[in-house]
Structures are given as structure tokens and as C-alpha cells.
Amino acid sequence: MTATYKVINATDYSDSFGERDAFALDVLVGLSETRKSIPSKYLYDARGSELFREITKLTEYYPTNCELEILENRSTALAEYVSGRPFNLVELGAGFGRKTRILLGRFAELDLDFRYVPIDISESAMDGLVAELTDKLPNVEAGGLVSDYFNGLKWLNNRDDRLNFVLFLGSSIGNFSHNESRVFLRNLWNCLNHGDIVLIGFDLKKDIELLLHAYNDSRGVTQEFNLNLLRRINRELGGHFDIDKFRHFGTYDVFSGGMESYLVSLERQTVYIDMIGRSFTFAPWEPIHTEYSYKYLIPEIEHLALETGFSVATHYFDSRRFFTDSVWRVEKPRPST
Ligand SMILES: C[S@@+](CC[C@H](N)C(=O)[O-])C[C@H]1O[C@@H](n2cnc3c(N)ncnc32)[C@H](O)[C@@H]1O
Structure with missing residues (x-):
């Protein structure tokens, strides 16, 4: 494929x-x-995406290694949120998808019925990502979208009604101010259906020297x-x-x-x-x-989820507790019968 x-x-x-x-x-x-x-x-x-890829390989830039560790240890547990149903694995701001390949590989081994939909504004990152996938995971069905997050989601949602499992990794949520994150997450909520799953990477508050070096x-x-x-x-x-x-x-x-x-x-x-x-x-x-x-504290993350219409299923941490990948579920009012 x-x-x-x-x-x-x-x-x-x-x-x-x-x-x-x-x-x-x-x-x-x-x-x-x-x-x-x-x-x-x-x-x-193109140059910026390549430079960001280099940043993620620096030892000082701890978030990538933290998230690699979490995904390596938790990909089987994550599969339980979606197994038994066909689903779209949608990734917002996928970049070169280095970490996601761990999840894709595990989901493929478990024979889950899914389609991977990476969304990114950087066409060069998308080019690199699909080339890697074709080479390393040829059995994974993947159709990427070069687009802004929400145009990509809207395009996708007009086309099918599968369960969605949305990844927003790399602490990209941290690039928004607190107000912008609320707006972003509420927009995301609007694009999704009751029961859809979202996995969001949050960088946690920590020693300031570590942050400054990173x-x-x-x-x-x-x-x-x-x-x-x-x-x-x-x-x-x-x-x-x-x-x-x-x-x-x-x-x-x-x-x-x-x-x-x-x-x-x-x-x-x-x-x-x-x-x-x-x-x-x-x-x-x-x-x-x-x-x-x-950077976030766990109570701040839980408050953000609640305020924007999600329930928190769990938080997965790396061994140093520098970072969390938080699993949220979309909660929508049921239509009254
Ligand atoms: C911080 S990097 C994270 C990349 C990757 N998810 C990771 O964890 O290493 C942010 C990525 O989001 C993409 N991006 C930034 N703003 C975007 C937007 N508004 N819509 C779609 N993609 C965006 C960038 O091109 C970049 O690949």
C-alpha cells in the first residue's frame, strides 16, 4: 500500500x-x-520543519524523548480505547511523525481497523512522513492532508462517520495562550462526536534551568x-x-x-x-x-478538559514526570428521546 x-x-x-x-x-x-x-x-x-526535526533530536530538548518513552510503554493500553471498531487515527500537526510510527506499528500488529490521517500545514514535512510510511509501514492505510488543523478536520468530517482518535502531540497545545487553547479545544470538540478520543501531549511545569536549556x-x-x-x-x-x-x-x-x-x-x-x-x-x-x-500542572489540564467539553480518561507520564500524554473523551449531551 x-x-x-x-x-x-x-x-x-x-x-x-x-x-x-x-x-x-x-x-x-x-x-x-x-x-x-x-x-x-x-x-x-520546509527549512523550519527540518530545523524543528533537528531540535527534537537534541538531548537538551527533553519533550521528544519523554513522549517517545510514553508511547513505547503505552501503545497497547491506548489501543484499548478504540479496538473492535473501525476508526480514523487523525494527527494534528503531525510533522515527520517519528513518535507516531510507534503507535502505528503497534496498532498494525494488533490488526486494528484504522486509517491514519495526518494533518499538517507543512507540505515538506508531509512529503517526508508519507515517504517514511510507505517504506516502513506499507500495510498502514494513510491519507494525509496538507492543511490548517481545522480545515483538515472539516474536510475529514464531511466525508465519514467513523470513530475518531485524535492525536495532538509534542506539546503543540502549549503554543496557544490559555484563552486560545480554550477556543482551539472547543473548536476541536465541535468537529468531533460523542465518545471520540483525543490524546494530547502537555509539557509539565518543572525546574526553570531545564526549560531555559531546552x-x-x-x-x-x-x-x-x-x-x-x-x-x-x-x-x-x-x-x-x-x-x-x-x-x-x-x-x-x-x-x-x-x-x-x-x-x-x-x-x-x-x-x-x-x-x-x-x-x-x-x-x-x-x-x-x-x-x-x-507549561502545565495536572489540575490545570483537568480544568481545561472540563471547561471545553471533555472528560479525562487518564494521564500517562514518562519516568521523570516531565511530560504527560493525556487521554480525553468527547462528551456531548445525548438527544432527549
Ligand atoms: C511543535 S511541531 C510538532 C510536530 C510533531 N507533532 C511532534 O510532536 O514532534 C508542530 C507541527 O504542527 C504544524 N503546525 C503548526 N501550526 C499548524 C496549523 N495551524 N495547522 C496545521 N499544522 C500546523 C507544524 O508544521 C509542525 O509540523
Whole structure:
């Protein structure tokens, strides 16, 4: 069997406003704010996805090893939530799917009746993922979607009524503020049916030194990942950023529990972006916010589940209790008879 994918693009929505226009608009809005920012999803072009893959292999970046350990130990237990019924194994922001292959391999060994649907905005990550699947797990039926999370889910849900088992790994939920996570999870709830299962990776609050090392690695890969955003603006929007005039800065806010990534301007400078048709001025040491990575406590996770319409089935931890993969069930009111 060959794994495939479909690119969900503007034509699927009869919308003439393309990806690049959306990128330009988000950059215009973000760089016009008093506190400049650019949405973190733009970190993942082909180069950014490759750099993120490198980050996940760094010893300082503990979340990947924690989640690998959890999935290795718990994939059989996870199968029990869905065995005996055909289901879609949907993965939001699948990336290269390195960890998911453990789960796919186990589910295939157990002969479960499932179809794997990875969803990711990065086409290059999807290319890599389907090539690996075709090579390593040729018996797994897989049809990926290159799309934003929710356009992918909507596309899927208009097509079938199987049980859904949704994976949202890698602590990607932490990239949303607490308010945005509530909105995201409620949107997810809207797209799903009563009894569907969601497995979400949450990075837990821990020693601050460990966090700072994880997001400021000694080889400078995270720095490259972050600076690549300016390179992407130069490439795709005709930006004129001089990359050497910015530095990466990763810090932890003890009040919000969030790691925060910034690109900091090293001097006063004005940068023109051709596709936007205007320039942006940066004061010396002025930051552009590029990413949050919020850390959680278990009661905060349970509260979030309850608030957004899910019940918590269990939390699986790694041996150091740095990370949890939390299993939630969609709860919907039953229609009265
Ligand atoms: C932090 S990485 C996690 C990758 C992988 N799940 C893991 O655990 O290693 C986030 C992934 O989500 C994708 N992504 C980010 N924002 C997205 C969005 N709005 N819609 C779809 N995919 C998105 C990125 O391309 C990237 O592959």
C-alpha cells in the first residue's frame, strides 16, 4: 500500500485569497502592533520543519524523548480505547511523525481497523512522513492532508462517520495562550462526536534551568529555527531583513508558566517588505514575539478538559514526570428521546 496526501488549498474553498496573502497580512498586522509579533505557525516552512526535526533530536530538548518513552510503554493500553471498531487515527500537526510510527506499528500488529490521517500545514514535512510510511509501514492505510488543523478536520468530517482518535502531540497545545487553547479545544470538540478520543501531549511545569536549556540549546539550532522566520519573509514576501542584526532570545515567564521566544533587533533599523509595500522600524533591543510554549500542572489540564467539553480518561507520564500524554473523551449531551 502507498501512503498519499492531499493539499487542501484555496480552490477547495473557492477562495482567491492564497497562502502567501495570508502570510503577508499576518506579518503586516503583527509588525504594526506596539508589541510586535508573528504567529508561530509561520516557523514551519520546509527549512523550519527540518530545523524543528533537528531540535527534537537534541538531548537538551527533553519533550521528544519523554513522549517517545510514553508511547513505547503505552501503545497497547491506548489501543484499548478504540479496538473492535473501525476508526480514523487523525494527527494534528503531525510533522515527520517519528513518535507516531510507534503507535502505528503497534496498532498494525494488533490488526486494528484504522486509517491514519495526518494533518499538517507543512507540505515538506508531509512529503517526508508519507515517504517514511510507505517504506516502513506499507500495510498502514494513510491519507494525509496538507492543511490548517481545522480545515483538515472539516474536510475529514464531511466525508465519514467513523470513530475518531485524535492525536495532538509534542506539546503543540502549549503554543496557544490559555484563552486560545480554550477556543482551539472547543473548536476541536465541535468537529468531533460523542465518545471520540483525543490524546494530547502537555509539557509539565518543572525546574526553570531545564526549560531555559531546552529552548536555548548549545548548538544554536533553536536560534536558527527562530531566525529562519525572517529568512522566510525575505524569500516569500520580498523582505529585506539583515539576519545578522537580530538575535534569538528564549525566556520563561514565571507568572504565566510560558517559555517565550523572541527575535531581538540589535540596533535601530528600518526594514522594507516588497509584497507588503511598506517598511517597519525597529528600535535597538526591540523584540518580535515568535512563539509561546506554555507549561502545565495536572489540575490545570483537568480544568481545561472540563471547561471545553471533555472528560479525562487518564494521564500517562514518562519516568521523570516531565511530560504527560493525556487521554480525553468527547462528551456531548445525548438527544432527549
Ligand atoms: C511543535 S511541531 C510538532 C510536530 C510533531 N507533532 C511532534 O510532536 O514532534 C508542530 C507541527 O504542527 C504544524 N503546525 C503548526 N501550526 C499548524 C496549523 N495551524 N495547522 C496545521 N499544522 C500546523 C507544524 O508544521 C509542525 O509540523
